[in-house]
Amino acid sequence: MSDDVMAEVVGELRDELKELRKENRRLREEAEAEEVKPPAPPDDEIVESFFKDKNYADSSERPKRFTIKYYQTHLDGIPLREATTSDALNFANNWSGENKAPKRATMLTYLGNIKVLYDWMMRHEWGPDENVVDEARDRYKSQNRSAIKRSGQHTGTVIQPEEYLQLVRSNMGARAKSFLVLAVKTGLRRKELVSLKVQDLDLENKVVYNRSPKGVGEQRVPKDSADQKILDDEAVAALERWLDRREATLERLGERGHEGRRGEGAQPESEWLYPNDAGEKLDPMSMSRWWSKATDRAHHVVKDDDEELSEKFDAFTPHDARRCFTSWLNWNNCPRDIIKALRGDSDGDMVALYTRHGEDQVRREYQKAMPSLGL
Numbered sequence: 001m002s003d004d005v006m007a008e009v010v011g012e013l014r015d016e017l018k019e020l021r022k023e024n025r026r027l028r029e030e031a032e033a034e035e036v037k038p039p040a041p042p043d044d045e046i047v048e049s050f051f052k053d054k055n056y057a058d059s060s061e062r063p064k065r066f067t068i069k070y071y072q073t074h075l076d077g078i079p080l081r082e083a084t085t086s087d088a089l090n091f092a093n094n095w096s097g098e099n100k101a102p103k104r105a106t107m108l109t110y111l112g113n114i115k116v117l118y119d120w121m122m123r124h125e126w127g128p129d130e131n132v133v134d135e136a137r138d139r140y141k142s143q144n145r146s147a148i149k150r151s152g153q154h155t156g157t158v159i160q161p162e163e164y165l166q167l168v169r170s171n172m173g174a175r176a177k178s179f180l181v182l183a184v185k186t187g188l189r190r191k192e193l194v195s196l197k198v199q200d201l202d203l204e205n206k207v208v209y210n211r212s213p214k215g216v217g218e219q220r221v222p223k224d225s226a227d228q229k230i231l232d233d234e235a236v237a238a239l240e241r242w243l244d245r246r247e248a249t250l251e252r253l254g255e256r257g258h259e260g261r262r263g264e265g266a267q268p269e270s271e272w273l274y275p276n277d278a279g280e281k282l283d284p285m286s287m288s289r290w291w292s293k294a295t296d297r298a299h300h301v302v303k304d305d306d307e308e309l310s311e312k313f314d315a316f317t318p319h320d321a322r323r324c325f326t327s328w329l330n331w332n333n334c335p336r337d338i339i340k341a342l343r344g345d346s347d348g349d350m351v352a353l354y355t356r357h358g359e360d361q362v363r364r365e366y367q368k369a370m371p372s373l374g375l
Contacts (some may be wrong), residue, residue, distance in 0.1 A: 040081040040126040043072060050120050060304070067113040070095060081121065081128050088114070088136035105311030109303045111137040141314070157312050157320045158327045161371040167313060168373060170298035178242035179274060179287075180294060182208075183318060185370065186229040187325035187343050189214060190291075190318040194282040196273040203239060206231040206363075213344050227344040230366045234375050250279055291318050334369035338362055 040046065047068055051061055074091045075083055092107050102110065114133045121127040159167075168180050179193060186208060188196075195212035200223075202209070209226040212219075231239075276282045295316045303310040322343075329339045341362075 038126045040079065043080050046080060046121065047117075050117055053120065054116075063304075064113045064116075067110045068117060070097075070110065071114050080117075081126070083132060085132040085135045085139070088133045089139055092136060092140040103307075103311065105303070105307055105314060108137065108141065108299070108314060109307070109310070111140065112300065112303065157316050158323050159309075159312055159316070159320075161328060161373055163309055163312070164324060165373045165375070166302060166309070167295065167298045167316070168375065170301040171294045174238075174242045174245035175274070176290065176294050178238040179290070180321070181235050181238040181373070181375070183321035184324050185232060185235040186210075187322045188229065189322060190284045190287050192344075193318070194272075194274055194284055194287050195220070197271045198243070198273055199271065200226075201239060201243075201273070203231070203236050206233075206236055210344060229344075230342065230363055232367060232370055232372070234373055237375070246273075246275075250275070288318065328371055329366075329369045332369035332371065334365055338365050342366065 041049070047065075051065070054061075056064065071088075071091055072080070074095050075087060078087060088111070092111055095102070095107070095110075111133055115131060115137060118128065118131045118133050122129075122131060164184060168177055171177055171180060182188065183193060188208075188210060192210050192212055192214075196208070196210075200209045200211055201207075208229040208231060209223050210229055211221050211223065211226040213221070213227050272279075272281050274282050274287070276286060295313045299310045299313040302313065326339060326343060329342070
Protein backbone atom coordinates (compact mmCIF):
# COMPACT_ATOMS: atom_id res chain seq x y z
CA MET A 1 0.00 0.00 0.00
CA SER A 2 1.42 3.39 -1.04
CA ASP A 3 1.96 6.22 1.37
CA ASP A 4 -0.80 8.24 -0.32
CA VAL A 5 -3.33 5.46 0.05
CA MET A 6 -2.30 4.91 3.64
CA ALA A 7 -2.71 8.59 4.41
CA GLU A 8 -6.17 8.57 2.83
CA VAL A 9 -7.25 5.55 4.92
CA VAL A 10 -5.92 7.13 8.10
CA GLY A 11 -7.77 10.35 7.28
CA GLU A 12 -11.05 8.49 6.77
CA LEU A 13 -10.61 6.64 10.04
CA ARG A 14 -9.88 9.90 11.82
CA ASP A 15 -13.05 11.46 10.41
CA GLU A 16 -15.13 8.43 11.42
CA LEU A 17 -13.65 8.60 14.93
CA LYS A 18 -14.62 12.27 15.23
CA GLU A 19 -18.17 11.45 14.14
CA LEU A 20 -18.37 8.61 16.68
CA ARG A 21 -17.17 10.90 19.43
CA LYS A 22 -19.76 13.51 18.50
CA GLU A 23 -22.49 10.87 18.48
CA ASN A 24 -21.38 9.51 21.84
CA ARG A 25 -21.40 13.02 23.29
CA ARG A 26 -24.91 13.62 21.93
CA LEU A 27 -26.21 10.34 23.33
CA ARG A 28 -24.59 11.02 26.70
CA GLU A 29 -26.13 14.48 26.88
CA GLU A 30 -29.55 13.07 25.98
CA ALA A 31 -29.22 10.39 28.66
CA GLU A 32 -28.19 12.96 31.24
CA ALA A 33 -31.12 15.14 30.24
CA GLU A 34 -33.47 12.20 30.66
CA GLU A 35 -32.07 11.47 34.12
CA VAL A 36 -32.81 14.97 35.41
CA LYS A 37 -35.68 14.60 37.82
CA PRO A 38 -38.60 16.98 37.70
CA PRO A 39 -38.69 19.46 40.58
CA ALA A 40 -40.17 18.12 43.80
CA PRO A 41 -43.32 19.71 45.21
CA PRO A 42 -42.92 21.95 48.26
CA ASP A 43 -42.29 19.95 51.43
CA ASP A 44 -45.64 20.85 52.99
CA GLU A 45 -47.40 19.58 49.87
CA ILE A 46 -45.34 16.36 49.98
CA VAL A 47 -46.31 15.74 53.59
CA GLU A 48 -50.00 16.41 53.00
CA SER A 49 -50.08 14.15 49.92
CA PHE A 50 -48.31 11.43 51.89
CA PHE A 51 -50.89 11.44 54.68
CA LYS A 52 -53.75 11.64 52.21
CA ASP A 53 -52.47 8.51 50.42
CA LYS A 54 -51.77 6.62 53.64
CA ASN A 55 -55.15 7.46 55.18
CA TYR A 56 -54.00 6.67 58.71
CA ALA A 57 -56.41 6.65 61.63
CA ASP A 58 -56.22 9.90 63.60
CA SER A 59 -54.53 8.20 66.54
CA SER A 60 -51.78 6.86 64.25
CA GLU A 61 -51.41 9.95 62.08
CA ARG A 62 -50.87 12.41 64.92
CA PRO A 63 -47.53 11.04 66.23
CA LYS A 64 -46.27 10.53 62.68
CA ARG A 65 -47.01 14.17 61.84
CA PHE A 66 -45.12 15.31 64.92
CA THR A 67 -42.16 13.13 63.94
CA ILE A 68 -41.94 14.62 60.45
CA LYS A 69 -42.33 18.10 61.90
CA TYR A 70 -39.37 17.46 64.24
CA TYR A 71 -37.31 16.20 61.33
CA GLN A 72 -38.13 19.20 59.13
CA THR A 73 -37.32 21.57 62.00
CA HIS A 74 -33.93 19.95 62.44
CA LEU A 75 -33.20 20.09 58.69
CA ASP A 76 -33.57 23.87 59.01
CA GLY A 77 -34.64 24.59 55.45
CA ILE A 78 -33.02 21.64 53.65
CA PRO A 79 -35.73 20.20 51.33
CA LEU A 80 -36.81 16.65 52.17
CA ARG A 81 -35.60 15.33 48.80
CA GLU A 82 -32.15 16.87 49.20
CA ALA A 83 -31.48 15.60 52.72
CA THR A 84 -28.60 13.12 53.02
CA THR A 85 -27.89 10.14 55.22
CA SER A 86 -25.62 12.41 57.28
CA ASP A 87 -28.50 14.85 57.80
CA ALA A 88 -30.79 12.07 59.00
CA LEU A 89 -28.09 10.63 61.27
CA ASN A 90 -27.41 14.11 62.66
CA PHE A 91 -31.11 14.36 63.53
CA ALA A 92 -30.97 10.98 65.29
CA ASN A 93 -27.92 11.92 67.34
CA ASN A 94 -28.64 15.56 68.10
CA TRP A 95 -32.39 16.21 68.15
CA SER A 96 -33.01 17.59 71.62
CA GLY A 97 -36.78 17.21 71.59
CA GLU A 98 -39.32 19.82 72.58
CA ASN A 99 -38.65 19.37 76.29
CA LYS A 100 -35.91 16.74 76.58
CA ALA A 101 -33.94 14.45 74.31
CA PRO A 102 -35.92 11.34 73.32
CA LYS A 103 -34.93 7.87 74.45
CA ARG A 104 -33.18 5.58 72.01
CA ALA A 105 -36.30 3.51 71.34
CA THR A 106 -38.30 6.67 70.69
CA MET A 107 -35.71 7.92 68.20
CA LEU A 108 -35.80 4.56 66.41
CA THR A 109 -39.56 4.94 66.15
CA TYR A 110 -39.09 8.48 64.76
CA LEU A 111 -36.65 7.20 62.13
CA GLY A 112 -39.03 4.37 61.26
CA ASN A 113 -41.84 6.87 60.66
CA ILE A 114 -39.65 9.09 58.48
CA LYS A 115 -38.40 6.04 56.57
CA VAL A 116 -41.99 5.28 55.53
CA LEU A 117 -42.30 8.84 54.18
CA TYR A 118 -39.13 8.38 52.10
CA ASP A 119 -40.31 4.99 50.84
CA TRP A 120 -43.44 6.77 49.59
CA MET A 121 -41.42 9.61 48.03
CA MET A 122 -39.21 7.16 46.13
CA ARG A 123 -42.25 5.84 44.26
CA HIS A 124 -42.72 9.23 42.60
CA GLU A 125 -40.88 10.49 39.56
CA TRP A 126 -39.54 13.46 41.50
CA GLY A 127 -38.53 11.36 44.51
CA PRO A 128 -35.03 10.55 45.81
CA ASP A 129 -33.05 7.64 44.37
CA GLU A 130 -32.40 6.08 47.77
CA ASN A 131 -33.90 6.04 51.23
CA VAL A 132 -31.32 7.99 53.21
CA VAL A 133 -33.27 7.55 56.46
CA ASP A 134 -33.20 3.77 56.20
CA GLU A 135 -29.40 3.75 56.12
CA ALA A 136 -29.22 6.37 58.89
CA ARG A 137 -31.44 4.22 61.10
CA ASP A 138 -29.19 1.19 60.60
CA ARG A 139 -26.11 3.26 61.46
CA TYR A 140 -27.80 4.75 64.52
CA LYS A 141 -28.70 1.31 65.83
CA SER A 142 -25.19 0.03 65.23
CA GLN A 143 -23.36 2.93 66.85
CA ASN A 144 -25.63 2.91 69.91
CA ARG A 145 -25.18 -0.82 70.45
CA SER A 146 -21.41 -0.37 70.21
CA ALA A 147 -21.46 2.54 72.66
CA ILE A 148 -23.50 0.54 75.15
CA LYS A 149 -21.08 -2.38 74.92
CA ARG A 150 -18.03 -0.11 75.36
CA SER A 151 -19.56 1.63 78.37
CA GLY A 152 -20.41 -1.65 80.06
CA GLN A 153 -23.93 -0.36 80.76
CA HIS A 154 -25.68 -3.24 79.00
CA THR A 155 -25.65 -6.11 81.46
CA GLY A 156 -28.32 -8.10 79.68
CA THR A 157 -32.04 -8.01 79.16
CA VAL A 158 -34.52 -10.29 80.91
CA ILE A 159 -38.15 -10.14 79.86
CA GLN A 160 -41.29 -11.73 81.23
CA PRO A 161 -42.74 -14.90 79.63
CA GLU A 162 -45.73 -12.94 78.30
CA GLU A 163 -43.33 -10.47 76.68
CA TYR A 164 -41.32 -13.30 75.15
CA LEU A 165 -44.59 -14.63 73.74
CA GLN A 166 -44.95 -11.36 71.81
CA LEU A 167 -41.44 -11.86 70.42
CA VAL A 168 -42.35 -15.35 69.21
CA ARG A 169 -45.75 -14.31 67.83
CA SER A 170 -44.01 -11.63 65.77
CA ASN A 171 -41.94 -14.41 64.18
CA MET A 172 -44.25 -17.33 63.36
CA GLY A 173 -42.12 -18.67 60.52
CA ALA A 174 -41.12 -22.24 61.35
CA ARG A 175 -37.38 -21.63 61.57
CA ALA A 176 -37.43 -18.41 63.61
CA LYS A 177 -40.11 -19.72 65.95
CA SER A 178 -38.13 -22.90 66.60
CA PHE A 179 -34.82 -21.26 67.51
CA LEU A 180 -36.53 -18.58 69.62
CA VAL A 181 -38.43 -21.22 71.61
CA LEU A 182 -35.51 -23.68 71.79
CA ALA A 183 -33.10 -21.03 73.10
CA VAL A 184 -35.33 -19.85 75.92
CA LYS A 185 -36.55 -23.32 76.93
CA THR A 186 -33.06 -24.86 77.13
CA GLY A 187 -30.61 -22.01 77.78
CA LEU A 188 -28.48 -23.10 74.80
CA ARG A 189 -25.81 -20.63 73.76
CA ARG A 190 -25.55 -19.25 70.23
CA LYS A 191 -22.62 -21.51 69.29
CA GLU A 192 -24.43 -24.52 70.74
CA LEU A 193 -27.56 -23.77 68.69
CA VAL A 194 -25.69 -23.71 65.39
CA SER A 195 -23.77 -26.89 66.32
CA LEU A 196 -26.89 -29.01 66.77
CA LYS A 197 -27.58 -31.83 64.34
CA VAL A 198 -30.92 -33.49 63.78
CA GLN A 199 -29.56 -36.65 65.38
CA ASP A 200 -29.05 -34.68 68.63
CA LEU A 201 -32.83 -34.43 69.05
CA ASP A 202 -34.86 -37.06 70.85
CA LEU A 203 -38.31 -35.52 70.58
CA GLU A 204 -40.07 -38.68 71.71
CA ASN A 205 -38.29 -38.46 75.06
CA LYS A 206 -38.23 -34.63 74.99
CA VAL A 207 -34.44 -34.29 75.18
CA VAL A 208 -31.75 -32.42 73.23
CA TYR A 209 -28.17 -33.65 73.47
CA ASN A 210 -25.79 -30.69 73.47
CA ARG A 211 -22.64 -32.28 72.06
CA SER A 212 -20.77 -28.99 71.55
CA PRO A 213 -20.83 -27.47 75.05
CA LYS A 214 -18.74 -24.49 76.07
CA GLY A 215 -15.04 -25.30 76.35
CA VAL A 216 -14.71 -28.07 73.75
CA GLY A 217 -14.03 -25.90 70.70
CA GLU A 218 -15.29 -27.26 67.39
CA GLN A 219 -15.26 -30.93 68.41
CA ARG A 220 -18.42 -32.86 69.27
CA VAL A 221 -18.32 -34.93 72.44
CA PRO A 222 -19.84 -38.44 72.48
CA LYS A 223 -23.55 -38.62 73.08
CA ASP A 224 -23.12 -40.23 76.50
CA SER A 225 -20.96 -37.23 77.55
CA ALA A 226 -23.30 -34.57 76.16
CA ASP A 227 -25.27 -32.06 78.21
CA GLN A 228 -28.89 -33.17 78.22
CA LYS A 229 -31.39 -30.38 77.73
CA ILE A 230 -34.98 -31.08 78.74
CA LEU A 231 -37.74 -30.00 76.34
CA ASP A 232 -41.34 -29.19 77.11
CA ASP A 233 -44.33 -29.66 74.80
CA GLU A 234 -44.06 -26.17 73.29
CA ALA A 235 -40.41 -26.69 72.33
CA VAL A 236 -41.17 -30.12 70.87
CA ALA A 237 -44.04 -28.74 68.78
CA ALA A 238 -41.90 -25.85 67.45
CA LEU A 239 -39.06 -28.24 66.53
CA GLU A 240 -41.40 -30.73 64.83
CA ARG A 241 -42.82 -27.96 62.67
CA TRP A 242 -39.34 -26.75 61.73
CA LEU A 243 -38.15 -30.27 60.88
CA ASP A 244 -41.06 -30.63 58.45
CA ARG A 245 -40.26 -27.28 56.83
CA ARG A 246 -36.50 -27.90 56.89
CA GLU A 247 -36.80 -31.04 54.76
CA ALA A 248 -38.67 -29.11 52.07
CA THR A 249 -36.03 -26.36 52.21
CA LEU A 250 -33.19 -28.83 51.70
CA GLU A 251 -35.03 -30.44 48.79
CA ARG A 252 -35.31 -27.05 47.07
CA LEU A 253 -31.61 -26.42 47.64
CA GLY A 254 -30.81 -29.80 46.10
CA GLU A 255 -32.95 -29.04 43.05
CA ARG A 256 -31.12 -25.74 42.58
CA GLY A 257 -27.77 -27.55 42.77
CA HIS A 258 -26.46 -25.12 45.41
CA GLU A 259 -22.72 -25.70 45.65
CA GLY A 260 -21.90 -23.97 48.93
CA ARG A 261 -18.30 -24.06 50.10
CA ARG A 262 -17.71 -27.67 49.08
CA GLY A 263 -17.57 -27.05 45.35
CA GLU A 264 -19.21 -28.39 42.22
CA GLY A 265 -21.51 -31.36 42.63
CA ALA A 266 -21.90 -30.96 46.40
CA GLN A 267 -25.31 -31.74 47.84
CA PRO A 268 -26.86 -29.82 50.74
CA GLU A 269 -26.07 -31.31 54.13
CA SER A 270 -29.03 -32.94 55.85
CA GLU A 271 -27.51 -33.28 59.31
CA TRP A 272 -27.46 -29.72 60.70
CA LEU A 273 -30.57 -28.60 62.52
CA TYR A 274 -30.12 -25.02 61.28
CA PRO A 275 -28.23 -25.22 57.96
CA ASN A 276 -27.27 -22.13 56.02
CA ASP A 277 -28.53 -21.44 52.50
CA ALA A 278 -25.94 -23.86 51.12
CA GLY A 279 -27.20 -26.62 53.42
CA GLU A 280 -24.04 -26.41 55.50
CA LYS A 281 -23.35 -25.61 59.16
CA LEU A 282 -24.43 -22.12 60.11
CA ASP A 283 -21.78 -19.89 61.71
CA PRO A 284 -22.56 -18.08 65.01
CA MET A 285 -22.55 -14.63 63.40
CA SER A 286 -25.24 -15.73 60.96
CA MET A 287 -27.35 -16.92 63.88
CA SER A 288 -26.91 -13.45 65.39
CA ARG A 289 -28.18 -11.94 62.13
CA TRP A 290 -31.21 -14.26 62.14
CA TRP A 291 -31.82 -13.27 65.75
CA SER A 292 -31.48 -9.57 65.00
CA LYS A 293 -34.05 -9.83 62.20
CA ALA A 294 -36.45 -11.54 64.60
CA THR A 295 -36.05 -8.90 67.32
CA ASP A 296 -36.29 -6.07 64.76
CA ARG A 297 -39.55 -7.52 63.53
CA ALA A 298 -40.91 -7.67 67.08
CA HIS A 299 -39.69 -4.14 67.75
CA HIS A 300 -41.71 -2.82 64.81
CA VAL A 301 -44.80 -4.80 65.78
CA VAL A 302 -45.03 -3.40 69.34
CA LYS A 303 -43.40 0.04 69.02
CA ASP A 304 -46.67 1.98 68.72
CA ASP A 305 -48.32 0.26 71.69
CA ASP A 306 -45.43 -0.45 74.07
CA GLU A 307 -42.38 1.77 73.72
CA GLU A 308 -40.58 0.20 76.68
CA LEU A 309 -40.98 -3.34 75.35
CA SER A 310 -39.91 -2.29 71.86
CA GLU A 311 -36.70 -0.92 73.39
CA LYS A 312 -36.12 -4.25 75.15
CA PHE A 313 -36.61 -6.17 71.91
CA ASP A 314 -34.21 -3.86 70.11
CA ALA A 315 -31.44 -4.75 72.60
CA PHE A 316 -32.35 -8.44 73.00
CA THR A 317 -29.53 -10.89 72.12
CA PRO A 318 -29.33 -14.70 71.90
CA HIS A 319 -27.57 -14.73 75.27
CA ASP A 320 -30.49 -12.80 76.78
CA ALA A 321 -32.67 -15.85 76.04
CA ARG A 322 -30.30 -17.83 78.26
CA ARG A 323 -30.69 -15.15 80.94
CA CYS A 324 -34.46 -15.51 80.67
CA PHE A 325 -34.14 -19.31 80.98
CA THR A 326 -32.19 -18.93 84.24
CA SER A 327 -34.36 -16.15 85.65
CA TRP A 328 -37.66 -17.89 84.94
CA LEU A 329 -36.48 -21.06 86.68
CA ASN A 330 -35.25 -18.99 89.65
CA TRP A 331 -38.48 -17.02 89.88
CA ASN A 332 -40.44 -20.27 90.07
CA ASN A 333 -38.24 -21.80 92.80
CA CYS A 334 -36.43 -24.44 90.78
CA PRO A 335 -33.63 -25.88 92.99
CA ARG A 336 -30.28 -24.18 92.35
CA ASP A 337 -28.37 -27.41 91.66
CA ILE A 338 -30.93 -28.36 89.01
CA ILE A 339 -30.64 -24.93 87.37
CA LYS A 340 -26.85 -25.23 87.24
CA ALA A 341 -27.03 -28.63 85.61
CA LEU A 342 -29.72 -27.58 83.14
CA ARG A 343 -27.65 -24.53 82.15
CA GLY A 344 -24.64 -26.73 81.46
CA ASP A 345 -22.42 -24.84 83.91
CA SER A 346 -18.96 -26.26 84.51
CA ASP A 347 -19.91 -27.09 88.10
CA GLY A 348 -23.30 -28.52 87.14
CA ASP A 349 -23.19 -32.31 86.67
CA MET A 350 -26.32 -33.70 85.01
CA VAL A 351 -25.31 -37.31 85.60
CA ALA A 352 -24.76 -36.70 89.32
CA LEU A 353 -28.03 -34.80 89.43
CA TYR A 354 -29.97 -37.74 87.95
CA THR A 355 -28.25 -40.06 90.41
CA ARG A 356 -29.18 -37.87 93.36
CA HIS A 357 -32.73 -36.85 92.41
CA GLY A 358 -33.76 -39.27 89.68
CA GLU A 359 -34.50 -38.26 86.09
CA ASP A 360 -38.26 -38.07 86.65
CA GLN A 361 -37.84 -35.71 89.59
CA VAL A 362 -35.50 -33.43 87.65
CA ARG A 363 -38.01 -33.25 84.80
CA ARG A 364 -40.87 -32.52 87.22
CA GLU A 365 -38.90 -29.65 88.76
CA TYR A 366 -38.15 -28.26 85.30
CA GLN A 367 -41.72 -28.53 84.06
CA LYS A 368 -43.05 -26.98 87.26
CA ALA A 369 -40.71 -24.00 87.00
CA MET A 370 -40.51 -23.42 83.22
CA PRO A 371 -43.52 -21.27 82.27
CA SER A 372 -45.73 -22.09 79.34
CA LEU A 373 -45.68 -19.29 76.77
CA GLY A 374 -49.20 -20.07 75.59
CA LEU A 375 -48.28 -20.74 71.96
